[in-house]
Amino acid sequence: MTYIKVGLGTCGISAGGEQVFDAIKREIEERGLPVTLKETGCIGMCFEEVLVDVIDNGSRYLYTRITPDKVKRIIEEHIIGKKPVDEWIAISNTKNVHKTLLEKQKRIVLKRCGVIDPGNIDEYMEHDGYKAVKKAVSAMSGPDVIEQVITSGLRGRGGGGFLTGRKWQFTKDAPGDKKYIVCNADEGDPGAFMDRSVLEGDPHAVLEGMMIAAYAIGATEGYIYVRAEYPKAIEKLRIAIHACREKGLLGSSIMGTDFHFTITIKEGAGAFVCGEETALLASIEGKRGIPRLRPPFPAQKGLFGKPTNINNVETYANIPWIILNGPEAFASMGTEKSKGSKVFALAGKIKNSGLVEVPMGITINEIVHELGGGIKNGRGFKAVQMGGPSGGCIPASMGELKIDYEEITKTGAIMGSGGMIVLDDTTCMVDVAKFFLTFTQNESCGKCTFCRIGTKRMLEILERITAGNGEEKDLELLEDLAYKIRKSSLCGLGQTAPNPVLTTLKYFKDEYIAHITEKRCPAHSCPALVQYRINPGLCTGCTLCKKQCPAGAISGEPKKPHIIDAEKCLKCELCYDVCRVKAVEKI
Numbered sequence: 001m002t003y004i005k006v007g008l009g010t011c012g013i014s015a016g017g018e019q020v021f022d023a024i025k026r027e028i029e030e031r032g033l034p035v036t037l038k039e040t041g042c043i044g045m046c047f048e049e050v051l052v053d054v055i056d057n058g059s060r061y062l063y064t065r066i067t068p069d070k071v072k073r074i075i076e077e078h079i080i081g082k083k084p085v086d087e088w089i090a091i092s093n094t095k096n097v098h099k100t101l102l103e104k105q106k107r108i109v110l111k112r113c114g115v116i117d118p119g120n121i122d123e124y125m126e127h128d129g130y131k132a133v134k135k136a137v138s139a140m141s142g143p144d145v146i147e148q149v150i151t152s153g154l155r156g157r158g159g160g161g162f163l164t165g166r167k168w169q170f171t172k173d174a175p176g177d178k179k180y181i182v183c184n185a186d187e188g189d190p191g192a193f194m195d196r197s198v199l200e201g202d203p204h205a206v207l208e209g210m211m212i213a214a215y216a217i218g219a220t221e222g223y224i225y226v227r228a229e230y231p232k233a234i235e236k237l238r239i240a241i242h243a244c245r246e247k248g249l250l251g252s253s254i255m256g257t258d259f260h261f262t263i264t265i266k267e268g269a270g271a272f273v274c275g276e277e278t279a280l281l282a283s284i285e286g287k288r289g290i291p292r293l294r295p296p297f298p299a300q301k302g303l304f305g306k307p308t309n310i311n312n313v314e315t316y317a318n319i320p321w322i323i324l325n326g327p328e329a330f331a332s333m334g335t336e337k338s339k340g341s342k343v344f345a346l347a348g349k350i351k352n353s354g355l356v357e358v359p360m361g362i363t364i365n366e367i368v369h370e371l372g373g374g375i376k377n378g379r380g381f382k383a384v385q386m387g388g389p390s391g392g393c394i395p396a397s398m399g400e401l402k403i404d405y406e407e408i409t410k411t412g413a414i415m416g417s418g419g420m421i422v423l424d425d426t427t428c429m430v431d432v433a434k435f436f437l438t439f440t441q442n443e444s445c446g447k448c449t450f451c452r453i454g455t456k457r458m459l460e461i462l463e464r465i466t467a468g469n470g471e472e473k474d475l476e477l478l479e480d481l482a483y484k485i486r487k488s489s490l491c492g493l494g495q496t497a498p499n500p501v502l503t504t505l506k507y508f509k510d511e512y513i514a515h516i517t518e519k520r521c522p523a524h525s526c527p528a529l530v531q532y533r534i535n536p537g538l539c540t541g542c543t544l545c546k547k548q549c550p551a552g553a554i555s556g557e558p559k560k561p562h563i564i565d566a567e568k569c570l571k572c573e574l575c576y577d578v579c580r581v582k583a584v585e586k587i
Contacts, residue, residue, distance in 0.1 A: 002035045002079060004028075007051040007114060009042030009200045010193070010232050011354070015049035016067060023071040024052070033079060041201020043114025045098065046354035048090060051114070054078060062091040101352060101371050106333060106341040106359045109317040113201030113355075118236045121243035124204040130249060132320035133211045137257050140323075142172065145216035149319065152327035153339030158184055158275075158312030159390065159416045159492075161338075161405040167309060170299035172217045174307035179219040181210050181261075182303060182310040184280055185226035185233070188272040189388025190439060191347040192419035195313035197355055198343075199226065199233035202317070203240040207263060209316030211249070212323060214261045217309055221262055225280050228267040237265055272389070272443035276491045277310045279445070290445045291491035312417065314343055334360030338404040342418060346372050349379065349424035358403070365399035368422055379424035383507070385432065387416030389440045390496035392503030393429060412503040414496065428525035429508040430515055434462040436500040440493060451494030454485040458501060466526045470516040479505065524586035527571045531587050534575075536561035538583035545575035545584060 006012070006021045021039065028035050043051060048064035052074070055061075061084050063074065070088065078084045090097045116123040124130070136145050150165030171179060183206060187195040199206065210222050226234055241263055244250040252260045266284050274280045274289040281303050283289040302308025318340065322330050331339045338360040344367065346353050351373035358367060364384055368374070375381050381396040392413030394401065401407055408415050423432065441455040458481050461474045482498030489495045505512060514520050521529040534545070534554075541559040553569045556562030564575070564584075576584045 002033075002057070003038060003053075003055040004035055004079075005038045005040045005053040005055070005117075007042060007049060007053075008039040009114075009197055010230075011042050011046040011197075012049045012051065013232070017050045019068045020050045020052065020066050020071060023068040024075070027071060027075045031075070031080075033075070035079060038117045039119070040116065041113045041118050042197045042355065043201075044110060044197075044355035044357075045090075045101070045352070047352050048098075053114075054084075056082075059093050060091070061089050063088045064090045101356070101373070104362070104366065104371055105357050107357045108321045108330075108341050109198060109205070109314055109343050110201075110355065110357045111321075112205065113197060116202065118201050118203055119239045121204060121240065121247065124202070128320075128324060129204055130208055132323035133208050133215070133249070134255055136212050136215055136323055137255055137259050142216045142218060145212060145323070146172065148327045149216075149322060150327075152322045152330040153334075153337075154315070154318055154322065154330065155338065155405065156311055157314035157318070157342065157417065159387065159414060161415060164311060164315055167299060167311070168213060168217055170297070171219075171307045171309040174300045176307045178221075178304075178306045179217055180303040180306055180308040181214045181217065181219045181222035182277075182280070182284070182298075182308055183210055183222070183224040183316055184275065184277065184310055184312045185224055185230070186268050186275045186280060187227065187230075187313075187417065188270070188275050188443075189390075189417060189419045190436075191345060191385075191421045192388060192417055193345050194343045194355060194418045196230050196233050198313050198317055199230065200236055203233075203236045204244075205317040205320060206313055207237075207240055207244060207250075209311075209319035210263060211254075211261055212319050213309060213311070213316065215259050219309070220260050221264070223264050223266050223284055223303070225266045225268055225274070225284060227270050229270055234265060234267065241265070271445075272439070273445045273491070273493050276493055279491065280310070281308065288445075290447050291493075293490065314418070335402065335404045337406055342403060342415070344418045344420045346420055346422065348385075348422040349376050349427070350374070350422040351376055360404060361402050363400050363402055364394065367403070367420065368399065372422065375422070375424050377424075379426060381422070382425050382427055383423045383429065385413075385421040385423060385436075385500070386419070387414035387496075387499070388419045389436045389443075390414060390492060390499060391416045391419075392499040393423070393432060393507065394503070395507045412499060412506055414499070426523055426525065428466075428521050428523040429504040429511050430462065430466055430521075431523075431525055433501045433504045434459065434466055437462060437497065440497040444493065444497075448489045448491075448494050450485045450488040451490075451497065454481050454488075455494075455497050457481055458485075458498070462501070465512065465515045466521075467528045468515070468519045468526075470512075472513075472516055474516065475505065475509075475512055530571060531566055532564050532569060532571065532573075532576060533585055533587055534562050534564055535583045535585055538581050540581055540583070542580070544578050544580070548574045548578050550574070 052063040155161045279289040298308045539561040546554040
């Protein structure tokens with residue numbers, strides 16, 4: 001039997017996956033071919049989309065960067081002629097151009113993503129799906145399940161890194177006849193798409209993890225809080241929940257036991273602050289998403305005032321594997337205090353953008369240079385930004401740092417949910433700090449004075465510095481405000497908002513000083529501090545830059561070196577972009 005699978009996660013769709021799928025479908029139908037066409041989620045290689053997998057008599061051929069115009073040749077040569085189109089194949093039984101990328105990973109959460117049809121519960125069950133929950137409800141008690149999760153060493157993958165089993169135990173021990181399970185899928189960090197890809201590619205793993213947690217804790221209702229900007233993820237979740245109800249895996253008397261559990265999807269409006277668990281609970285209750293004081297913690301008094309356990313998508317997706325394979329297998333991976341694997345979304349100035357799942361303890365350099373393929377365009381590796389707006393920037397000089405909760409925290413950054421933005425030597429670190437502070441300032445709920453006004457004052461200082469109007473005393477003021485905001489804010493958003501500023505001040509202070517004292521941006525990135533000139537030794541007088549300049553700032557005769565009038569220059573970079581001989585330089 002021959003199968004063709006097309007990657008139709010959000011990344012695949014944005015690259016034209018739906019058009020490729022339709023083209024393959026037409027070819028199959030018009031030719032009457034005995035081929036089964038399926039869709040699948042993201043396998044992690046977003047940089048190679050559109051991905052098309054051909055499974056032919058047990059042999060696998062993964063085609064990359066497929067467009068509709070390539071489909072006919074694949075059908076005629078491979079499917080009909082039995083001769084695979086080798087130049088478009090990345091992975092087969094005899095070829096693997098991404099060997100390092102795949103072999104250095106340990107895929108637990110992502111093991112079925114890009115493999116199964118996420119809309120087909122039977123395929124999930126063929127890949128050990130729902131065996132873990134069956135094992136739990138038929139052969140284990142609630143305390144047994146919690147003990148296994150504790151033994152595994154699994155820590156919350158949403159950012160805080162609290163021991164998952166301990167969190168479950170607190171909720172189970174809390175008094176109350178009604179308890180809830182909540183999945184936090186409100187993934188709002190810029191550059192992060194781990195949760196989205198899991199929900200799109202393997203939604204049943206998350207549902208099964210929630211079921212096991214509910215059984216262990218004694219909860220009868222669950223909610224998945226997912227941002228409305230994830231329509232594909234919501235669609236797959238709805239299909240999965242409906243399929244579970246049809247098979248009796250959700251509802252009453254699950255698997256013939258006295259375990260009852262239901263799951264409801266709650267669509268969020270995209271407020272970043274609703275990623276904070278108490279704000280998230282308020283939003284589910286129909287209130288404005290504003291954090292509240294803790295204690296009491298949600299484990300004691302959460303949703304509708306009842307004990308509630310909250311974990312994120314990745315955390316729940318680990319649970320079935322732990323129950324099936326044993327906690328010792330999970331604990332055997334990673335470091336002393338950070339066990340198992342971790343999913344990272346690689347974005348920024350990196351060749352292999354996408355998702356990787358790596359064992360804890362791997363170094364930043366291994367992720368960037370081996371799995372990520374290194375920096376684009378041969379530029380130099382400068383830093384990684386980890387933890388989103390709540391995280392910080394770690395310089396390339398610390399590239400041998402191991403991925404471990406404690407080690408990352410020592411740098412001033414945080415592990416976060418797993419976003420990793422790679423920065424090259426053209427990146428201005430002051431501008432990076434300004435970008436993330438702009439984000440958190442806009443997303444502040446406004447409840448705390450220091451978060452609401454303090455981040456605004458910090459942002460104003462950064463705007464002055466990048467505009468060339470900064471003063472040396474601004475650096476002292478930035479640090480003073482940062483520590484006061486961290487100490488005085490109510491929730492994690494405000495407490496961690498200064499992290500990007502503090503880490504860039506710590507590791508890249510020379511860039512701040514250059515902006516202030518020399519009125520110069522070392523990365524040539526801040527428009528107000530960049531000037532353009534034409535190198536007469538390189539200029540051929542082609543007049544292309546002169547024709548493109550909207551301000552008429554470039555003068556010169558054909559075949560002779562041109563000149564830029566700095567007074568007229570709008571700094572639009574058009575001349576820099578169009579020059580074929582790189583004669584236009586930034587200074």
